[in-house]
Amino acid sequence: MPKTVIRVENLSKRYRLGLKEKQAETLAGQIGNMIKSPWDNLKRLRDMSRFGVDDESVFWALKDLNFEVKEGEVLGIIGKNGAGKSTLLKILSGITDPTSGRIEIHGRVASLLEVGTGFHPELSGRENIYMNGTILGMSRKEIDSKLDEIIDFSGVEKFIDTAVKFYSSGMKVRLGFSVAAHLDPEILIIDEVLAVGDFEFQKKCLGKMHNVASQGRTVIFVSHNMEAVSNLCSKVLTLKNGAIDFQGNCSEGVINYLNDSVKAQEFYYDDTDVNTNRIISIYVETFLPNQIHKFGESLKIKVQLRAVNNLEKANVAFQINESSSGRSVMYGWLHDSEKTIGSMIGVYELECIIPKLRLYKGQYNFTFHFSELSGRKNPQKIESICHFEVSMVGIPHQFEWAENNCVYIDDFNWTISK
Numbered sequence: 210m211p212k213t214v215i216r217v218e219n220l221s222k223r224y225r226l227g228l229k230e231k232q233a234e235t236l237a238g239q240i241g242n243m244i245k246s247p248w249d250n251l252k253r254l255r256d257m258s259r260f261g262v263d264d265e266s267v268f269w270a271l272k273d274l275n276f277e278v279k280e281g282e283v284l285g286i287i288g289k290n291g292a293g294k295s296t297l298l299k300i301l302s303g304i305t306d307p308t309s310g311r312i313e314i315h316g317r318v319a320s321l322l323e324v325g326t327g328f329h330p331e332l333s334g335r336e337n338i339y340m341n342g343t344i345l346g347m348s349r350k351e352i353d354s355k356l357d358e359i360i361d362f363s364g365v366e367k368f369i370d371t372a373v374k375f376y377s378s379g380m381k382v383r384l385g386f387s388v389a390a391h392l393d394p395e396i397l398i399i400d401e402v403l404a405v406g407d408f409e410f411q412k413k414c415l416g417k418m419h420n421v422a423s424q425g426r427t428v429i430f431v432s433h434n435m436e437a438v439s440n441l442c443s444k445v446l447t448l449k450n451g452a453i454d455f456q457g458n459c460s461e462g463v464i465n466y467l468n469d470s471v472k473a474q475e476f477y478y479d480d481t482d483v484n485t486n487r488i489i490s491i492y493v494e495t496f497l498p499n500q501i502h503k504f505g506e507s508l509k510i511k512v513q514l515r516a517v518n519n520l521e522k523a524n525v526a527f528q529i530n531e532s533s534s535g536r537s538v539m540y541g542w543l544h545d546s547e548k549t550i551g552s553m554i555g556v557y558e559l560e561c562i563i564p565k566l567r568l569y570k571g572q573y574n575f576t577f578h579f580s581e582l583s584g585r586k587n588p589q590k591i592e593s594i595c596h597f598e599v600s601m602v603g604i605p606h607q608f609e610w611a612e613n614n615c616v617y618i619d620d621f622n623w624t625i626s627k
Contacts, residue, residue, distance in 0.1 A: 214427050215278040220310035222271040222296055270296040272451045283428040285442035287466050292448040294431045298322055298400050316395025319345055321385050330374035334384055337373055341388045355391050363387035390417045397421055400431045415441055435463050436601040467501045477594045486587050488579045489515045493595040500597040508566040512559040521581045523550045532572035543623055555627050563621045570601045
């Protein structure tokens, strides 16, 4: 049975916030404040180290955390900005002391918490490798044996003898990750390293973390990239307002986080009293709640059409667009399904099901079109509605798309009711 390498019990961390001094509204009050200020400052200084009573100046970054990490596990820590993830990693790395609680760590820890952490800007990349290795407890001989491998992995060999102050943020994180991952730590702690660097380097990082874990070492990985967390981690811990909101199975934890993190459901509705045939409502039902769709699963589109006059060869079409570029990547038409809308006055409900929507991860929205007589009558265009996000949770990491690859609908089914 794997041994426990990290044990956290009742861990809490709190800070005292600076508060704005109260300002007197009268001249006499201001003079009184000047007289009292030395005593008030002395009292404030004394209270800075006292946390006996919580007041508006006390902020709990972490509150009563309890968890264990086994040898060889890859633990993903996720949560919104300000949830306490970086504070937890700083405590685990020994940078910050907890306010209360107990931590047991068995093994040498290597951490990469921020871009360029631990680098001296005046030293070259090569000199910083030796400095970081020494800090991590490695001998010069051990660093010498790994030096070529570290430099090659980082991809900055051309600049390795240049002062780090001239490095870009991407170069710094490349070198920092390479040092942390190659000096044989028992525990590797990584904070959002995939936020910087190109796609190729991100793949190398994930591959290296897989290798470290496969050697029986432990990895703690913090990221906002849910696909990377899903592909790399065996367990996940979700922080919310400084407390543990979830810990357990990775895929379940990621889905819970996504459901809790995104904006509320969107739909289109038009109650304008216009005496023309038109679309009055559109609703898109994604595979996961809160407008999150999983690659390869079914997507349902519901459209309500109001006919105030007899319809004449009416048709509905839609486009799915990338939110960032506005580029249309997918098209669908009602007449492709060999179904026709009726011709009578009333409200029609149209439902289109795409059984396996294969869109790459990203943000998307819809544009809808309605018209009669092949676009010659009552044309209606509804743009940038029903925004949704595609997630690759559970899809193997080796799955890739070509640049600007346009996808298509292999199959879709319309049903029409009045």
